[in-house]
Amino acid sequence: MIARDLLLQTAAALRHAQRILVITGAGLSADSGLPxxxxxxxxxxxxxxxxxxxxxxxxxxxxxxxxxxxxxxxxxxxxxxxxAQPNPAHYAIAQLQRIKPECWVLTQNVDGYHRAAGSPDERLIEIHGTLxxxxxxxxxxxxxxxxxxxxxxxxxxxxxxxxxxxPPVVLFQEMLPQRAIETLYEEMAKGFDAVLTIGTTASFPYIHEPVLRARVAGGFTAEINPQRTDHSAAMDVFLGCRALEVMEELVSHI
Structure with a gap:
């Protein structure tokens, strides 16, 4: 059971934030049936x-x-x-981007579900490419x-x-797409008021760096994951659940 006060704390932080970064990993698409x-x-x-x-x-x-x-x-x-297809959490993230015009999505997933759910291309960084x-x-x-x-x-x-x-996907031993990396660092340089990670262990440096930068600058950080990761203890909020269980309600409070 998710602690409601933590959910409301996260919603309040996102509601007051102007620049938001949502980082997603394979755990988000697991609820669509992908391994x-x-x-x-x-x-x-x-x-x-x-x-x-x-x-x-x-x-x-x-x-x-x-x-x-x-x-x-x-x-x-x-x-x-x-x-498979996008699940309600993908649609909730796209809704958050409609509510917050400076909300970006950084995804490690190559399934294209964020775009299919309505996340705008101009605020979507597919760091590992697409299929x-x-x-x-x-x-x-x-x-x-x-x-x-x-x-x-x-x-x-x-x-x-x-x-x-x-496919324009990043295979093992290949470089990340240059434009995606440039966009990520351009946006990180502007700073993010809040960073939300969903379904990722954030093990790659370029995935964890935005979290560290936000924390150092006094921004809000939160993680949604069924299992704790190496970074969970340092987050302002950890919601131990699947994104499917919480994202729609979280966005409804924003």
Whole structure:
């Protein structure tokens, strides 16, 4: 059971904040039926059926060396994402962005659910990219037909030049999208009055840094997660639950 005073404290802080950053991870989309990347039922646990660590199978070097093998696992992720849809917590976050015109979303998720739920492109930072549209690594042609390719032999090939297609997603051992990183640091430089993390362990430095910066500047920080993380104790508020259980009510008080 969520402590109501903590929920109301969080709502009050967000209500009075002007610049807000919502950071989301796999735990948010778990309520849509997607597996989280680590932990119980994790998509990336252990080794693959090919006997390789998932970090090797689903990497940039593997896409170049053995595109069919890499695409086998990209396709698993693609089918999972296309087989589900945004949940009420995604819609609540989009509603928060409508209420607060300086509310940003920084997501590690590649499923595209924030955009589908109505989060505006101009205040959405997809730091690990997205699964569509596909593009050709040889000629650059864009192919929006991800779902069709998932039911065809792998890897998917370009209709123009027969080059191997890929999604604009960050695979293991690849660089983060330059524009996304630039946008994140531009907005962090302006400061955030409140930072809310949802369904993430915030283990990457670029995910945890906005929380640290807000805390140092005297801003409000809160975490929504079923399990405590390494950062929970330092948050102003920790709500030990799934986002689906609390986000709609939280936003209703704002």
């Amino acid at each position: 989280t990347y680590r932990g119980v039922g994790g998509l990336y646990n252990g080794t693959t059926t090919d006997g390789l660590p998932i970090e090797m199978a689903l990497s940039g070097p593997m896409l170049r060396r053995d595109p069919a093998l890499c695409w086998k696992y990209i396709a698993e992720l693609g089918k999972a994402c296309l087989g 569509s549209p596909l593009f050709c690594q040889s000629c650059g042609a864009v192919d929006p037909q991800l779902s069709e390719h998932l039911h065809r032999p792998m890897p998917p090939l370009c209709k123009q030049c027969q080059g191997v297609l890929r």
